[in-house]
Amino acid sequence: xxxSIKQHETSQERIDLALKxxxxxxxxxPTYVDTMNNEFVDEYAGWPLQVFLIYNDKIRWHIQPxxxxxxxxxxxxxxxxxxxxxxx
Numbered sequence: 001x002x003x004s005i006k007q008h009e010t011s012q013e014r015i016d017l018a019l020k021x022x023x024x025x026x027x028x029x030p031t032y033v034d035t036m037n038n039e040f041v042d043e044y045a046g047w048p049l050q051v052f053l054i055y056n057d058k059i060r061w062h063i064q065p066x067x068x069x070x071x072x073x074x075x076x077x078x079x080x081x082x083x084x085x086x087x088x
Contacts, residue, residue: 011036030054051076053083 008014014033022031032054034040044052044062051073053061061079066072 008036053079055083 005017008017011033014036018031018033021027044050051063052059060083063075063079
């Protein structure tokens with residue numbers, strides 16, 4: 001099913017959509033949204049596909065695609081296994 005999301009005009013619209021997607025897909029982890037000035041994206045990267053692992057309010061790991069449009073989630077699984085030995 002295709003997902004179409006209009007450009008947000010307010011922070012509250014971003015928050016509302018994040019909560020809706022969190023509920024729809026059953027996300028159990030905290031979900032964060034950027035400011036309307038896109039401060040997080042500007043600070044950390046311009047890739048359209050990214051994964052950040054945030055633990056105790058700190059970025060512990062950041063993955064960017066190896067090639068445009070492709071995110072290898074096998075890398076994420078490896079890092080999650082490694083981090084579980086450290087933080088759990």
